[in-house]
Amino acid sequence: MNNLLAVDAEGVTKTFGSVLAVDDITVRVAAGEVYGVLGPNGAGKTTFLRMLFGLIRPDSGTVRIFGRTWDEVGVGVLDGVAGFIESPKFYPDRTGRQNLAGLALLDGGTRPGLLEEVLEIVDLTDRADRKVGGYSYGMRQRLGVAASLLREPRLLVLDEPANGLDPAGIRDMRALVKRLAGSGLTVLLSSHHMEEVEEICDNVTIMSRGAVAFHGTIAELRRMAPDPGHVLATTDDARALAVAADHPEVTVAPDADGALVVTGPRPAVSAYVAGLVRADVELLGFTLTQTPLEALFFMLTDDFDHQTLVRPVREVALR
Amino acid sequence: MSAARPGVVSALRWELRKLRAQHRARVVLLAALLAPVPIVVIIHGQSRPPKDTLFGRFAPDNGFALALLVLGFASQWVLPLLVAIVAGDVFASEDQHGTWKTVLTRSTSRGQIFVAKTLTAGGFAVVMLALLAASTIASSYLIVGHQPLTGLSGQVIGSHTALSLVAASWATMLPPTLGFAALAILLSVWSRNPAVGIAAPVVLGLVMGLVGALGGVEAIRPLLLTTSFEAWHGLLTQPRFTGPLVDGLLVCGGWSILSLGAAYVLLRRRDITGG
Ligand SMILES: Nc1ncnc2c1ncn2[C@@H]1O[C@H](COP(=O)(O)OP(=O)(O)OP(=O)(O)O)[C@@H](O)[C@H]1O
Ligand SMILES: [Mg+2]
Numbered sequence: 001m002n003n004l005l006a007v008d009a010e011g012v013t014k015t016f017g018s019v020l021a022v023d024d025i026t027v028r029v030a031a032g033e034v035y036g037v038l039g040p041n042g043a044g045k046t047t048f049l050r051m052l053f054g055l056i057r058p059d060s061g062t063v064r065i066f067g068r069t070w071d072e073v074g075v076g077v078l079d080g081v082a083g084f085i086e087s088p089k090f091y092p093d094r095t096g097r098q099n100l101a102g103l104a105l106l107d108g109g110t111r112p113g114l115l116e117e118v119l120e121i122v123d124l125t126d127r128a129d130r131k132v133g134g135y136s137y138g139m140r141q142r143l144g145v146a147a148s149l150l151r152e153p154r155l156l157v158l159d160e161p162a163n164g165l166d167p168a169g170i171r172d173m174r175a176l177v178k179r180l181a182g183s184g185l186t187v188l189l190s191s192h193h194m195e196e197v198e199e200i201c202d203n204v205t206i207m208s209r210g211a212v213a214f215h216g217t218i219a220e221l222r223r224m225a226p227d228p229g230h231v232l233a234t235t236d237d238a239r240a241l242a243v244a245a246d247h248p249e250v251t252v253a254p255d256a257d258g259a260l261v262v263t264g265p266r267p268a269v270s271a272y273v274a275g276l277v278r279a280d281v282e283l284l285g286f287t288l289t290q291t292p293l294e295a296l297f298f299m300l301t302d303d304f305d306h307q308t309l310v311r312p313v314r315e316v317a318l319r
Numbered sequence: 320m321s322a323a324r325p326g327v328v329s330a331l332r333w334e335l336r337k338l339r340a341q342h343r344a345r346v347v348l349l350a351a352l353l354a355p356v357p358i359v360v361i362i363h364g365q366s367r368p369p370k371d372t373l374f375g376r377f378a379p380d381n382g383f384a385l386a387l388l389v390l391g392f393a394s395q396w397v398l399p400l401l402v403a404i405v406a407g408d409v410f411a412s413e414d415q416h417g418t419w420k421t422v423l424t425r426s427t428s429r430g431q432i433f434v435a436k437t438l439t440a441g442g443f444a445v446v447m448l449a450l451l452a453a454s455t456i457a458s459s460y461l462i463v464g465h466q467p468l469t470g471l472s473g474q475v476i477g478s479h480t481a482l483s484l485v486a487a488s489w490a491t492m493l494p495p496t497l498g499f500a501a502l503a504i505l506l507s508v509w510s511r512n513p514a515v516g517i518a519a520p521v522v523l524g525l526v527m528g529l530v531g532a533l534g535g536v537e538a539i540r541p542l543l544l545t546t547s548f549e550a551w552h553g554l555l556t557q558p559r560f561t562g563p564l565v566d567g568l569l570v571c572g573g574w575s576i577l578s579l580g581a582a583y584v585l586l587r588r589r590d591i592t593g594g
Contacts, residue, residue, distance in 0.1 A: 050591065050592070053424045055420055055424070056590040056591065057588075075427065075429075076426075078424065079426065081424075086594070088421065089418045089420065089421050090416075090421065091337065092416065094340065102336060102337070103422075105325065105329045105333045106325055106333060106422060106426060106427040107426050108329060109325070147421070151425070
């Protein structure tokens with residue numbers, strides 16, 4: 001049964017001095033799925049992924065990859081596993097191609113032509129003979145993907161692959177990850193952007209301060225998400241507030257900047273907006289504050305709400 | 320999937336490729352090959368030889384004496400420095416570039432990487448020392464000449480024997496040089512900093528030299544790495560004595576095993592959190 005799991009991390013804990021970086025987390029990734037690990041800065045995502053790669057030894061807990069542990073098979077546990085942690089690093093004095101060729105040596109060789117193929121996939125063929133020291137951040141990130149694909153992995157582990165890229169780079173990286181995920185590869189992806197994960201992941205673990213705050217499918221997460229909030233700009237906020245009295249299902253309240261925020265189920269919000277029009281309140285703007293999943297993400301990971309919100313949510317989610 | 324499990328040889332090939340591309344390493348080898356020539360020419364042209372130095376008195380006019388004078392000088396700090404330029408950098412440069420996580424997420428184990436890097440540093444030490452020795456001996460021999468050598472006991476040593484003894488004396492530099500390479504490896508694995516890996520062995524070498532020169536340290540003097548740098552003196556006395564050479568071999572072996580063992584444990588246990 002365990003053999004079916006690409007990743008089976010159980011009760012994994014890691015402390016750095018007095019910092020509890022990863023607190024007794026359990027993550028199971030089935031072969032073939034696309035799995036997201038979400039969390040704000042410092043949540044412990046990177047520390048967890050480093051433990052998968054054996055770069056960091058957990059204080060307690062076990063990490064199985066395709067059913068095997070580091071203690072049993074040593075570096076052999078990484079057979080079929082590739083990816084990168086934080087921004088990928090290479091030897092700056094060597095060209096992209098030389099870096100990949102060197103890493104291929106450490107893999108025990110690759111099949112002929114693969115090096116060119118992976119350069120093509122990440123669109124670096126033209127720049128492959130330049131020194132990596134002169135690469136842009138985005139090019140290095142793509143070379144990191146190429147270096148991972150060179151291992152022809154069954155499990156691809158990517159730690160915030162779009163982090164630090166410009167908008168076009170983010171779009172391309174997401175498309176690439178999506179394409180790879182679509183090819184049947186098991187992908188374990190960390191991110192602090194809900195929208196990056198919700199599009200492509202089947203399952204997510206949301207981490208907050210080292211611990212699991214949510215665990216489940218994107219669909220489950222959607223069901224738990226709060227109603228969307230909209231910022232309302234009108235010619236007459238006082239009248240808009242008065243109209244709200246006729247719509248008990250929506251909440252209308254000024255935010256910290258004094259702008260009105262409307263929250264409620266979608267049909268009720270539509271009815272309220274129609275009411276505003278009937279009451280001759282001119283609508284100047286109506287913009288989504290955050291997507292429901294984003295709102296949920298903040299609720300799950302916000303320090304302030306941690307005790308009050310996450311506990312009950314976690315109990316539901318892990319039931 | 321990779322066809323074969325890579326071994327030390329694959330890792331070694333990668334290390335050698337990187338070393339060959341490294342400017343610093345090439346400069347060191349080039350210097351070992353070329354620098355002895357002008358040094359020999361300059362000393363040959365001296366009217367006032369460095370009389371207080373071993374073989375200094377005869378150096379301007381005797382090629383064998385000159386090669387031994389250079390040997391005495393090289394063992395002060397030059398050899399520790401030249402060897403540390405690679406040995407003190409081969410591990411710490413991975414920290415400098417943040418590439419530990421890159422190499423350790425492939426199919427080669429930490430142990431294999433350790434062995435490959437250690438062999439690279441050791442191999443470099445051997446090649447560097449061989450070049451320096453060959454260049455010094457050849458240029459002294461050709462530029463200054465090969466008259467019979469006056470030994471440390473005042474005995475006259477024929478040219479043929481002198482050449483073998485000079486070459487043998489240079490060869491005795493190998494154990495302490497490798498000992499310093501091991502020390503540089505330990506210091507760089509521990510500090511994770513190439514500058515420390517390169518400079519600290521040189522400083523430690525100078526300190527050991529100083530301690531060895533003090534009185535009242537008979538108990539520890541044989542245990543110093545630098546003491547083996549002087550073991551060759553026994554080859555040039557009458558009668559010859561080789562005790563210090565054997566002791567030196569044991570001491571250098573001990574230093575190397577302890578340094579490399581500690582470095583290995585440090586690397587194996589280490590959490591790779593950087594990069
Ligand atoms: N080497 C280290 N020494 C001390 N503390 C560390 C170390 N590495 C990580 N930490 C701490 O562990 C916690 C988790 O860090 P980690 O880098 O795993 O978070 P993350 O979720 O990847 O964050 P980010 O989104 O910023 O990448 C943080 O509090 C961090 O300060
Ligand atoms: Mg991180």
